[in-house]
Amino acid sequence: MKKYTCHDCGRTLQHDEEYMPYKVDSETYVKCKSCHQKNPVLKSFRKTEIYSRVVGYIRPVEQWNEGKQEEYKDRKEYVADSGCH
Ligand SMILES: [Zn+2]
Structure with a gap:
């Protein structure tokens, strides 16, 4: 079971929580639902x-x-x- 951390707020996402994945090269970044609603663009993927x-x-x-x-x-x-x- 892979754990995801929200790119914007840094919160660890729950197993059943909705999130938005962003593929950048071989890395996958995720945003939690509330951060995605605030800002759907991955503004900095450093x-x-x-x-x-x-x-x-x-x-x-x-x-x-x-x-x-x-x-x-x-x-x-x-x-x-x-x-x-
Ligand atoms: Zn978040």
């Missing part, structure tokens, strides 16, 4: 503050997960090689 904040937040979490996975793998290999229980 990445909004909300979008860059989301990107900035996701990246460190991914790096942390990779590091954790590597650490876990190393630990398992060490136990197998040592052969002592």
Whole structure:
């Protein structure tokens, strides 16, 4: 289930909420119904503050997960090689 955030007001849209999608290159931007009624034109499709904040937040979490996975793998290999229980 994909979550959409309104381009204008930054609100996360509910699953059953009506919205208006805007395709810009490979990106899809959406507006909630009330923002679309106020202004049906996507006036600026540069990445909004909300979008860059989301990107900035996701990246460190991914790096942390990779590091954790590597650490876990190393630990398992060490136990197998040592052969002592
Ligand atoms: Zn909105």
